[in-house]
Amino acid sequence: MAVGSEVVHGFPHLETVRAAVTALYKRLSYDTVQTFSASVVPADVAFADHDDLHLGVQRVAKAMVRHLRLPDARVIVSFRDMLHAGNVELAAGPEYFIELNSRFKTHREDIGAALAHEVTHVYLHRLGLAFPGTRDNEILTDTAAAYLGAGWLLLDAYRQSATSSQKLGYLTPEEFGYVLAKRAQLFGEDPAIWFTSPQAYEAYVKGRDRALRDERQPPLTAAGRAGPRRYAKERRSAQNAQRDGGAAVALAPSADGGYAFEGRAPLRVSFPCPTCHQRIRVPVQGRMRARCALCRTVLDCDT
Secondary structure, eight states: OEESSOOOOSOTTHHHHHHHHHHHHHHHOHHHHHTTOSOOOHHHHOOOTTSOHHHHHHHHHHHHHHHTTOOOOOEEEEEEOOSSSEEEEOOSOSSEEEEEEGGGGTOGGGHHHHHHHHHHHHHHHHHTOOOSSHHHHHHHHHHHHHHTTSTHHHHHTOEEOSSOEEEOSSSOHHHHHHHHHHHHHHHTOOGGGGOOOHHHHHHHHHHHHHHHHHTTOTTBTTOOSHHHHHHHHHHHHHHHHHHHHOOOOOOOOOTTSOOEEESSSSOEEEEEOTTTOOEEEEESOSEEEEEOTTTOOEEEEEO
16 A cells, blocks of 8 residues: 555556466456456445444445355454555455554545455455465456456545545556456446546556557557558568578567467467467468457457
8 A cells, every 4th residue: 555655657567467367267267257247336335434434344345255256254354553555364264354454444435445455365365366476466466356346446546636645556557447448348347437536547548548559469450550560571571481491480579468470380470369368379371360268259360
């Protein structure tokens, strides 16, 4: 939790975010991801100042447990002074023990955001899904919360004014926007209607623009003009190298995690699925349709 400190912007964790989306599909399957088509709605986490603190936090925590299809059990939430927004005990259960930063006693509008992250920790723990290292595992948790319909609250908790700033989670605001845009493309959802923070909306727009770029990378037919020209040039180089020596040809993917030519004849091209980021490999043979085996997205390509 960053309160009053400088907020990092941009997409410094994008590679890990994409790996997290792929990991979710691999662990959950396409069918299970589809069961999360409905996001947590504002009414589920509404918290008025006159509400009893402990009853209200229990209610919101139970809403998160239900949303993530966790076993129905008592959620015990306490408050204490700490550096981070929250902490959760990843025990076998049946009860869930969560600690929240004492700051949330007087900033109740963000309790749902903090609980979205902590309850997602429980969900991933019970799935046996984790990344090595604290940083990458926290990025996985934020990504999962956003992609499965609870993490828009984490972005909405991002606020800045002339005198203060606040951000929850390990992703940058724009990275949260990127993941939420990926979810929006999948389910036809518009999370922007729920944002109460103008800064959250601005970050979502930037993340959405970045997510749309994934849909416009060669060899996808939706690519713009410059990309296909570069692709055609690199394809000719790969084909010439193959004809000259017949050896395996490889072109390292771009910084965007783009395409790569590889293999002996017939030459193949691999590229990331714009939905789940699993790499797809197809023959270099002109216009064709490719289907991602992991998320079932059908893609129009010009290879």
